[in-house]
Amino acid sequence: MKDFPPFVPEFAVLGHPNEGKSSVVSTLTEDDGIRVSPVPGETQVSRTYTVKIDGKKIIRFVDTPGFQVPRQTLAWFREYGGDPGKILDQFIETFRLDPFFADECELMGPVARGAGIIYVVDGSRPVRPDDIAEMEILRLTGRPRMAIINSKQVGKDYTREWKQEFCRYFNSIRVFNSNTADFKERISMLESLKSIDQEWEESLSCVILAFRAEWEKRNRLACAYITLGLEKSLCFFVSERLSSTADPVGVQEKLNLSFQKGIKKIEKEMFNQIKSLFKHNLYDYPLPDYSLLRHDLFSKKTWELLGLTKKQLLVAGAVVGGTMGVVIDGAVGGTSFGAFAALGGLLGAGSVLWGGKKIAQKTGPGIILGGDRFQVGPNENPQFLYVLLDRALIYYAHIINRSHGRRDMGDPGINKMDFSSKKGISVTLSKDQRNTCTRFFKSFRGNVIKGKKAISGFAVLVELLMDKIAKEEI
Numbered sequence: 471m472k473d474f475p476p477f478v479p480e481f482a483v484l485g486h487p488n489e490g491k492s493s494v495v496s497t498l499t500e501d502d503g504i505r506v507s508p509v510p511g512e513t514q515v516s517r518t519y520t521v522k523i524d525g526k527k528i529i530r531f532v533d534t535p536g537f538q539v540p541r542q543t544l545a546w547f548r549e550y551g552g553d554p555g556k557i558l559d560q561f562i563e564t565f566r567l568d569p570f571f572a573d574e575c576e577l578m579g580p581v582a583r584g585a586g587i588i589y590v591v592d593g594s595r596p597v598r599p600d601d602i603a604e605m606e607i608l609r610l611t612g613r614p615r616m617a618i619i620n621s622k623q624v625g626k627d628y629t630r631e632w633k634q635e636f637c638r639y640f641n642s643i644r645v646f647n648s649n650t651a652d653f654k655e656r657i658s659m660l661e662s663l664k665s666i667d668q669e670w671e672e673s674l675s676c677v678i679l680a681f682r683a684e685w686e687k688r689n690r691l692a693c694a695y696i697t698l699g700l701e702k703s704l705c706f707f708v709s710e711r712l713s714s715t716a717d718p719v720g721v722q723e724k725l726n727l728s729f730q731k732g733i734k735k736i737e738k739e740m741f742n743q744i745k746s747l748f749k750h751n752l753y754d755y756p757l758p759d760y761s762l763l764r765h766d767l768f769s770k771k772t773w774e775l776l777g778l779t780k781k782q783l784l785v786a787g788a789v790v791g792g793t794m795g796v797v798i799d800g801a802v803g804g805t806s807f808g809a810f811a812a813l814g815g816l817l818g819a820g821s822v823l824w825g826g827k828k829i830a831q832k833t834g835p836g837i838i839l840g841g842d843r844f845q846v847g848p849n850e851n852p853q854f855l856y857v858l859l860d861r862a863l864i865y866y867a868h869i870i871n872r873s874h875g876r877r878d879m880g881d882p883g884i885n886k887m888d889f890s891s892k893k894g895i896s897v898t899l900s901k902d903q904r905n906t907c908t909r910f911f912k913s914f915r916g917n918v919i920k921g922k923k924a925i926s927g928f929a930v931l932v933e934l935l936m937d938k939i940a941k942e943e944i
Contacts, residue, residue: 477673480530481663482516482580484608485590486600487536490620493648493875494590495519495533498656500749502874504533516576523684529677532585534577540603543574547610558582558611578611586666587615589640593629594621605639614667616642618659641666648875653685653940688747689940693933695747696862697925699740703733703858705914707847721844729846730768737767737858741865748869762893763864767857776894777856778904786852786908848914855911859932860894867939895935906931 483491496504499519516534520527537543543561550557558578565571581587587608591601608615617640619632629645636643644662646655657678664674708728710721745751757763765771778786899907910928913921 477670478520478527478530479663479670479673479677480518480532480580480583480585481588482532482534482577482585483588483590484534484577484581484604485536486540486604487538489536489590489592490648490875491536491590492533494588494618494620494646495531495875497648497651497873497875498531498659500874502750504875506875514573514576516580518580523680526680528680529674530585531588532580534580535573537577537600537604537607538573539570540574540600540607543571544603544607547607554610554612581611581613585613586663586670587611587613588663589615589617590620591617591632592621593619593632593645594626596628597631597635602635605635609639614670615640616644616663616666619643619645621645621647649873651873651875652871653681657681689933689936692744692747692866693929693936695740695743696859696866696932697929699736699743699862700855700858700910700928701914701925702736703849704855704911705848706732706736707845708732709843709845712842712844718844725844725846734767737861740862744862744866744869749874750869750872758868761864761868763861763868767861772861773853773857775892776860777853777892777896779892779897782897782904783853786856786904852908852911855907856894856896859907860896863895863932863935863939866936870940895939903931 483495485491492504492506496502496506499521501519504519514535516532518530518532520530522528546561546564547557550560552560559582562575562578562582566575568575589605589608605617617632617636619629621627621629633643642662642665644659646659651659660674660678660681664671706729708725710725712718712721762772762775765775777783896907906924906927909924913924
């Protein structure tokens with residue numbers, strides 16, 4: 471970024487009303503605060519959105535009103551006999567006080583100031599005479615220009631027809647669905663913009679490098695958030711001192727609920743950190759209808775669909791030093807999480823204790839326990855780690871694939887999901903990768919130096935899995 475050129479590329483996003491211009495700008499700028507509406511004419515004033523990385527301005531996009539009277543505007547352009555380089559300035563000067571041409575003057579403003587043109591059309595409808603007029607107007611401006619086919623709806627596809635017309639008017643053509651475009655497609659879009667004007671190629675190349683570096687930085691931070699969130703969850707416990715009049719069963723139930731609530735809070739904090747990293751800030755991101763995360767973390771369905779298979783779990787439990795309780799918990803998919811995970815801990819490592827067991831002077835994570843106490847956690851079930859890991863990676867996948875310009879509540883294309891087998895990423899891990907997870911799981915109860923190595927090794931694994939998700943390899 472130190473050698474970034476002083477020239478900041480600027481592009482005006484133009485088109486007919488309700489073609490998806492604001493959605494395109496929202497996606498390209500990663501700004502989910504831009505108002506996107508299905509009502510035509512929502513944008514009435516041009517607004518500039520500047521993308522910054524580390525406080526440095528790198529590129530600008532201008533959201534503009536839609537064309538209202540393109541054929542009348544084109545008639546004036548064709549009759550203009552002055553300096554072609556001043557045609558936009560003259561048009562604006564001539565009609566700046568005429569309400570009939572108000573939108574045309576507003577959208578031409580940024581182009582007159584030197585912005586490149588990104589022309590957006592809805593590829594699900596056919597080409598109309600007004601579209602031809604708009605394209606001819608943009609050609610006569612002489613400005614560098616790209617055409618985008620933004621297919622907003624499922625149904626008819628007129629992409630081929632649009633491409634045939636675009637070849638006559640534009641320097642570059644690209645299909646770009648602002649509702650589904652991910653990071654790779656945004657980068658490809660910027661690569662295409664490099665071809666519309668040689669003078670901008672260097673600046674846009676620097677923009678692309680900056681975006682790639684920023685993406686890598688976000689992924690490293692997301693990996694750290696996931697690793698720390700799982701570490702907190704594996705160390706988490708709740709306890710309560712027993713009084714002589716306390717009901718042991720009631721205390722057990724209360725602590726179990728408190729434990730689950732605490733784990734969910736840690737997970738929600740981790741999810742919010744990831745969401746914020748990828749700039750989903752203002753819009754309340756909805757989970758897709760098919761998402762496994764719609765099931766409660768401690769529900770039977772979650773533990774059936776995520777984590778290891780029974781065979782993998784038995785091996786993991788043996789390595790960790792698991793007990794009958796752990797095996798039972800894996801077999802039933804977590805439905806008896808409270809009782810059996812606790813029993814497994816009591817019979818095994820002793821980290822989950824039920825009943826009025828005396829543990830005076832026994833040191834937990836940062837506290838001294840004494841007297842008769844109930845304690846739930848840390849969880850000793852190996853499956854716990856894999857379920858949490860799967861959920862974190864699923865959420866990461868949702869976030870990086872969610873376009874900022876999208877405003878509907880569901881994701882198309884997947885209405886039903888097969889619930890007969892494991893659906894998480896954990897089940898695909900190799901033996902060595904599962905051993906890495908095991909070392910991480912055990913690291914909070916053993917040698918500090920070995921624990922640090924185990925944590926760093928696990929973080930490397932998480933980053934590898936995230937990279938595969940981003941590349942759609944898993």
